[in-house]
Amino acid sequence: MSNYEKAVKELAPCGNDCSRCANYEGSKIVLLSKELNENLENFEKMVEKIKEFMPIFNHYEEFLAILRHFSNGNCHGCRFSDKSEHQCSINKCHKKEKVNFCFECSKYPCKPTTYNESLTKIWRENNDTIKKSGIDDFYIALKEKSRY
Known part of the structure; x- marks a missing residue:
């Protein structure tokens, strides 16, 4: 090509x-977000144990919401989108x-x-x-x- x-x-x-837009279905942002999301499966159990001495994890749910948003990128690109x-x-x-x-x-x-x-x-x-x-x-x- x-x-x-x-x-x-x-x-x-x-x-x-x-192709590098955060909402493009095949962008690195989307693909890496999906991979990270998969690798963090059940991590919320760990968060409960560590957030007392690592307070940043009190915001874990907010982080996950953003990560899921990036993971859901499904645009084919402006040229091909309806x-x-x-x-x-x-x-x-x-x-x-x-x-x-x-x-x-x-x-x-x-x-x-x-x-x-x-x-x-x-x-x-x-x-x-x-x-x-x-x-x-x-x-x-x-x-x-x-x-x-």
Whole structure:
């Protein structure tokens, strides 16, 4: 699979990396959370014994709630999702314009109607970078930097 094909599979049309999102079904965050959740099975019995001298464990239930939330990531990525929260103006537009990424569109740069100023800036930086350096270089560089 070429980097372009990987990029289409893993990146949203705006250029954000869906594959490393905390809600993406195959992200490390989801997979490691599931593994940790499994490995902590029945640990609450231990918590009862140690929380008296390790008070941090008084918050164990709150920790588990967050861990379970991360474990339940089930998004297929913005491009492939039919969930309403993933149907931003860009996701609809790329389908209408029949392009994989915004920079490929003859109307780029436009103004995403559902993005705030901060998201618009990131969207523009992503697509300007892809247009300048190519999807291969962008994809490789994106994988080397922190998602958040």
